[in-house]
Amino acid sequence: MSNTKSTLKPTKHLQAKLEDIFAESDYNLRYERGSFKSGYCLIRNAKVAIINKFYSQEGKIQSMIDILKEIDIDTSQLSEKNVSLYQQVTDEDFSI
Numbered sequence: 001m002s003n004t005k006s007t008l009k010p011t012k013h014l015q016a017k018l019e020d021i022f023a024e025s026d027y028n029l030r031y032e033r034g035s036f037k038s039g040y041c042l043i044r045n046a047k048v049a050i051i052n053k054f055y056s057q058e059g060k061i062q063s064m065i066d067i068l069k070e071i072d073i074d075t076s077q078l079s080e081k082n083v084s085l086y087q088q089v090t091d092e093d094f095s096i
Helices: 012-024 057-070 080-089
Strands: 028-032 040-043 048-052
Touching (some): 012 028, 012 057, 012 080
Antiparallel strands (some): 040 048
């Protein structure tokens, strides 16, 4: 077990890869305006995640990561590449 913290840079590419995880899962990711307390709203019954569309790119990425840490994703639905990213971002030592 290493002491190094896993990090990724908040880029458009990372945002697209995180959006791809949602696309392969049962959850629908939407960007909408709103005054969500934490920058996003999670409707578990409908499997919808809504992120404030006025958030910065880094804010959107952090919100997606926070949501992925909160919800249960069936990793058997994800491509190998996305399983790896999903495991990386949901690790407790992960940060952007």
